[in-house]
Amino acid sequence: MVVLLHIEPLIPLIWPSWILILYLVIIKKYKHMTNTFTDLETRTLNSLIKQLYAEPGFSDVDARDISNDIHYSIKQIRGALGSLVKKGVVSIHTNDSNYDIIYLNESHWHMHPEWKQYV
DSSP, rough: OOOOOOOGGGGHHHSSSSHHHHHHHHHHHHHHGOOOHHHHOOOOOOOOHOOOSTTOOOOOOOOOHHHHHTOOHHHHHHHHHHHHHHTTSSSEEEOTTTTEEEEEEEGGGSSSSGGGGGO
């Protein structure tokens, strides 16, 4: 009988300490990019995508629009948006009218039913 041993977890035990530290720093810095979403983040993102009706890259959606759509407080929506910004899914820019407009980052256009053809 052959026993297969999964040795990947053992590799860090034999790495020099400087490589191990670098590995841990990279994992901590980029672990947020795994794109697992909470329920509120998913609802927020779905609402945003649903409201992006124009050409790829255009948006006129703000937090209040999402709040009105999914019936969560502005504060809750802003929290979810902050998390989505950290995950690199959306970005927020203030327009000339002083509204914070939410954009779906180009790296995530594949999530939009019409924009995905431009990826």
